[in-house]
Amino acid sequence: MAMNITAGTSELRDVTKMERIGAHSHIRGLGLDDRLEPRANSQGLVGQAKARKAAGMILKMVQEGKIAGRAMLFAGPPSTGKTAIALGMAQSLGSDVPFTIITASEVFSLSMSKTEALTQAFRRSIGVRIKEETELIEGQVVEIQIDRSLTGATKTGKLTIKTTDMETVYDLGMKMIEALTKEKVLAGDVIAIDKTSGKVTKLGRSFAQSRDYDAMGADTKFVQCPEGEIQKRKEVVHTVSLHEIDVINSRTQGFLALFAGDTGEIKPELRNQINAKVAEWREEGKAEIVPGILFIDEVHMLDIECFSFLNRALEGELAPLVIMASNRGMARIRGTKFRSPHGLPVDLLDRVLIVSTKPYTEDEVQQIIQIRCQEEDTQLTPDALTVLTSMSMQTTLRYALNLIACGKVVARKRKAEMVDVEDLRRAYTYFMDEKRSVQWLKEQQGSLVFEEVGGKEDELMDIGQ
Incomplete structure (x- = not known):
């Protein structure tokens, strides 16, 4: 049975963020020049020249879409800027390229399997840039005429719009009248109406009407009256992540599930259908894949099952660039009795480009x-x-x-x-x-209550190393 795959719009991302001073709120980018050479002190980052240059090279390849399904590891002592460099990469990429940050311990505290949590993180880090053609009515409002019925239950009206070349009158229904009233559209405003959705956007006030009022607010924006045809076809591009498409198609309430946080486990069959549909869109030129970055902090906290899954996931067709950070030296791989560099299995380390960070001077x-x-x-x-x-x-x-x-x-x-x-x-x-x-x-020895001394202590010490 054919299935209709729906994708939300970029409006899903427009969530107001609460600004506060955090540990890395001073990071603005990687602090590199045009030749990817690190400046000594720029965009909130200081020192770590080799690590920043390596991150810049990887970033360049991500922006050109030439790298995906690879892995990087930032390894170094605590307080050497591993997370700061990753956040600098996120700032440099901009909002169009997906960047997901998770901490390895999160995987164990979610109400879903470890592999599902990692799969969702992977798919959050892969964007689909969807291109759509839409018809727009764009022009300066000459007159809005609204007629109410005797009972006041129904409204009808006429909207006169002009450009520098032509003028047209449109009949208005109830919904369009409400949309224009909500946007407070008056004669002299320059507006754009999306014919498919009926969305009204107020672009500003026409320069020709700038002398109509003696006093105006500081936020009053003046624009030129549009030229040419009133009805135009425009290409609209919006980017959504694969995970957002998964959630929208797996829940009856659609994209509202994204805001409710009710994602739950998503069936592999649905993901396969979505992958096939996205591949079809790519062939038709309607969409393109934007491989992003998944940053896993404190990666040594993952266990051997997660590492095995990562090995397989990195080989998949739709895989982002995975960046990991660890401050461990020789440490026990969680879920085994073996010790390995940085707490990662040797077969995963073999796939990884390792970048070291050094203590600051x-x-x-x-x-x-x-x-x-x-x-x-x-x-x-x-x-x-x-x-x-x-x-x-x-x-x-x-x-x-x-x-x-x-x-x-x-x-x-x-x-x-x-x-x-x-x-x-x-x-x-x-x-x-x-x-x-x-x-x-x-x-204070003897005054405080201490842990029980015995075989367990040695095991705990081994985990801590």
Whole structure:
């Protein structure tokens, strides 16, 4: 039985995001020039020149559609910018190329099988760019005439639209009158009406009507009166992910399931039908595949079954570029008793391009602290910047960055605009770093309740390494 595959529009992506200062909110891109050479400090990224250049080369291939079904691994100590580089890649790609970020441990906490969770992540990372031809009515409104019936139940009307070359009168039904009223369309506005959906878009106000009012809002936009024919055919392009098409076709409520979060497990038969339909669209020139990026953070948390699935999934026809990050050295592969580099099986490592990240130098740490101060709208005195940099070298970069906001609160308490050395020292005494915490635990031996000592402890130690 033939099946009609439906695809949602790009409007699904227009969800308002709540802006906040996060750990990586200062990242704007990879900080590379036109020749893919890394700048020392650009777009929120500092140092890690080799890793950024490698990411830029991969990014270039993704943008040209020349790479998919490959895998990369960012390997390096904690706080060396692995996630930051991945987010920089996401910013550089733009909204049209899908970029999905998951943490490996998420796979185990979802109400579906591990392989289904990974499959959905894969299909979220593959976009389908669908081209459609639509008829538009575009012009300047000359007059809107609405007639109500005696009872007021029905409305009819006429809309007069003109371009620089012609003028036409259209009869209006109830729905079109409601759409025009909702958009607050008046005579003198330049509008576009999609004939298939009936959607009315207000493009602006005509320059010819700019002298009609003495006072106007700052957001009033003036545009030229359109030229040529009133009815035009335009090609509209929108990008949706394969996962969105899966959900829309697997649920009775269609694309509302995307907002409800009720995705559930999707049958392989449906996915095969969708793959066949997308292949048909490609042959007809109606659509093209946009391979995106799937970023798996803390990839060593996946188990041997997930790694086996990844091996197979990377060989599939519809596979994105998979980027992984791990901070482990020689570690046990989860689900086995074997140890392997980065906690990944050797056969998967063989498929992976490995990029290493190195600890930051003191100068680079100072630049990172300055960038974070700008992001958090905090001013440090020169002495405080030097002290915080040395604190970072003795403790960790993340601990030092956390002290910026704490120091700001302490400085505000003494009604100072800039954070000084004394504010940082006070915050340093309130909050322990990892080394001081370990030292304190040693001093408290006998006072605290400890884990049971025995065979289990050795196993836990082995997992932690």
